[in-house]
Amino acid sequence: GAGVSQSPSNKVTEKGKDVELRCDPISGHTALYWYRQSLGQGLEFLIYFQGNSAPDKSGLPSDRFSAERTGGSVSTLTIQRTQQEDSAVYLCASSLAMGLAGAPYEQYFGPGTRLTVT
Amino acid sequence: AQSVTQLGSHVSVSEGALVLLRCNYSSSVPPYLFWYVQYPNQGLQLLLKYTSAATLVKGINGFEAEFKKSETSFHLTKPSAHMSDAAEYFCAVTEGNFGNEKLTFGTGTRLTIIP
Numbered sequence: 001g002a003g004v005s006q007s008p009s010n011k012v013t014e015k016g017k018d019v020e021l022r023c024d025p026i027s028g029h030t031a032l033y034w035y036r037q038s039l040g041q042g043l044e045f046l047i048y049f050q051g052n053s054a055p056d057k058s059g060l061p062s063d064r065f066s067a068e069r070t071g072g073s074v075s076t077l078t079i080q081r082t083q084q085e086d087s088a089v090y091l092c093a094s095s096l097a098m099g100l101a102g103a104p105y106e107q108y109f110g111p112g113t114r115l116t117v118t
Numbered sequence: 119a120q121s122v123t124q125l126g127s128h129v130s131v132s133e134g135a136l137v138l139l140r141c142n143y144s145s146s147v148p149p150y151l152f153w154y155v156q157y158p159n160q161g162l163q164l165l166l167k168y169t170s171a172a173t174l175v176k177g178i179n180g181f182e183a184e185f186k187k188s189e190t191s192f193h194l195t196k197p198s199a200h201m202s203d204a205a206e207y208f209c210a211v212t213e214g215n216f217g218n219e220k221l222t223f224g225t226g227t228r229l230t231i232i233p
Contacts, residue, residue: 048220059220104212
């Protein structure tokens with residue numbers, strides 16, 4: 001079946017512009033995660049969605065970053081007034097929801113969006 | 119708070135030799151541990167995961183890892199390296215907090231296979 005897809009695969013933008021990154025999770029996966037991979041910081045968590053709600057936004061680096069999820073499916077990560085330090089690969093992952101107890105399900109990762117801010 | 123340390127940002131082994139990638143974790147609760155592989159310009163693929171069912175975990179592509187609580191380690195091994203194993207490997211931990219299974223990753227180890 002189809003995996004996690006992300007678009008665009010590459011995005012080059014000028015400093016100060018806004019960008020939107022899209023993630024299409026695997027159908028039926030209620031949990032969705034955004035991560036960022038950069039040379040300086042490695043792989044870091046940004047935000048977690050359960051359905052359309054985001055109970056954990058603790059990884060968003062500043063108020064320029066926001067994300068939403070609609071219909072329990074597609075998610076968009078928006079970065080306003082981009083800065084050069086925002087240059088990174090943004091990865092999206094989805095998984096089945098876990099109950100209150102039990103082992104976590106596997107997170108399936110998309111190929112990422114490489115963002116370059118010039 | 120959870121964390122992961124990967125010793126050795128670069129590891130080189132000869133084709134056919136043993137692969138050993140090191141991972142140590144820190145967690146305030148019994149952890150769930152993972153190894154992911156990333157090929158160039160691709161996303162992350164799960165190799166294996168530890169979820170407390172068994173301390174020796176077998177994964178895809180001939181990899182396995184052993185959970186050692188006394189050493190807080192979860193090292194990844196493969197008896198015989200293949201050229202196709204060249205990639206970057208990430209160890210990760212989650213505490214599985216009421217459905218929020220956000221992963222904390224190590225800094226990664228780039229594996230090079232020498233023909």
